[in-house]
Amino acid sequence: MTALLRTDAVSKSFGGVQALDGATIEVEEGSIAGLIGPNGSGKTTLFNVITGYETVDGGDVYLGDQRITNAAPDKVFSAGIGRTFQLTRVFSRLTVMENMIVAAQHAERGQGRLRNPLARAGGPATRRRATELLEFTGIVGHAGALAETLSYGQRKLLELSYVLMAEPAIVLLDEPAGGVNLTLISTIADRIRELNQRGTTFLIVEHNMDFVMGLCDQVTVLDYGTAVVSGPPDVIRTDPRVLDAYLGTAEDDDDIAVG
């Protein structure tokens, strides 16, 4: 077993708040890994640190053998890590297809289209791939519509679609099931499974326990910025430390707005 993505004792503090405190996690290649923990435990901060949106105070991030600590977001994406956001972030005044083409930078770089910067955006191969992905996620009917006209759930699907444009080795999903109805949750789970079978590794932050436990091979629990326990879902479900992290004691109940 080799770890595709690894954080090694990563620390990050915001002022007096220690968001990450020596967090060490490993995601095996080809797996669907879950990352759970109470609000403020540092899940999103860990995502931000991995994808270059925040710099670490200490520790390292590795993709395979490659050290990507503090690499800029565009470098991280080119290296093969795609991510979605907890609150969807699509390019609202671009069409869905244009959103897809923006993310095709990496793919197009190999096709020599970069030589002429004024070449029309999105070559036939890019558009074909975008259409395929939109069909896969079920929003191809909106390809020509402005992204701001999509519903919240559709935006989540668009985010998943355009992240896949660059064929990342690993996709980090920040609450893919958050604020989404039940039908769509199962659709999203199916799509993740299908992509995983085709070779994409996933790391998922999610509060919906059924979703996480049903989908993931390996679950890591984060509490106060530290990975407290890691294992298969059935083990995690019964681990006393998990209950402790979630229920805690009365004084632990302060939600820090970094989660």
Add this chain to the structure above:
Amino acid sequence: MSQGTVNAGPAQAGGTVQAPAGRDRRATAIRLGLLGVLLFIAVIFPLVITNALYTQFAVDTMIYVGAVAAWNLFSGYTGYIALGHAVFFGTGAYTVGLLTKQWKLPGGDIFALLPLGGLVAALVAVPLGLIALRVRRHTFVVITIAFFFIFQLMAFNLSFTGGNQGLSSPFFLWSASDYNNPFYYVGLIIAVGTITLSWLIRNSRFGLQLLAIRDDEDRAQGLGVRTMKVKLIAYAISGGISGMIGGLWWFFIGQALPETAFNPLFDLTVALMAFLGGFGTLAGPVLGALILEPLQQWIGITFTNGYVSDIVLGVLFLAVILFLPRGIVPTGAEFVTKWRVAQARRREPGPGGSAPPAPPGSPAASRTSTPAAGTPSTGTPSTGGVR
């Protein structure tokens, strides 16, 4: 009809009804026809109207059309409001002025210096951009204004700029009757070139990156867009064109003073023109310049009090913010869309009259619903291609 609408013109950028192919083609033909007519009028204008006063207005207008198109190419596309483009305008003017003096160039050859003025302005834009483009929104605006004051001060105080005497351009021994025409046509070439470039960029990968930065810069970077490089290139292109126009302006006006070449009103006027017509659209800023510059000139000769023009500029700024916050072109496009939808609705009433019928050809109408249909209404409901 292709899936994407990356090739959408300025009107579609504001989101219009997705028309059937036939109507689409007709709309394109109408648009091209109108464009041809406009260009034809622009070309023959100084040949038909030979009054020197009016051709002078026309030159001023061309200068502003080019300047606002150049400004929009950066600010409109990226959403970074630059209020310091007078830096590039003035740099171009002074570069061309100093070179003309140095090389003692005669007659019409001087226009060959314009690209050089533009190049220097673009080179100046690179370090300024590297500093200013690190910050966003208000901070960016303030920093560009600060650049402007630094450059005006330098023009006043450096030894080679001529201080507050400025730089005078050579006299041209051209006939008085069509004296303005060379300036007009050079201005027209720059303006049409800039608009064409803006159009090419709008449809290109580069342009799409700029628009993505406007919508969500961090997300764009997270999808592999090299945001700093892309912003900087746009800033330098925009500054370079502004510099060329500054050079042209110097030849035309005959003198560059620190306070006229580096003029704060230049930045305000350009921004107002863009906002009036439609910030970020292709046609809007041009339309804004075509309305505002002749208007200002007309006020200038009608009212002897020189401040009337400034007051009108201020009032117009307020009026645009109050009544046309998005500008003429986007508001107009929306009006046309609403009208078309209303027309379509009248022609074919909805099935059973229950659901409001989607416009023909819109994705919502023609395609099956997605798994997301019926999602909780946490976000904006989908309305197909209409906005």
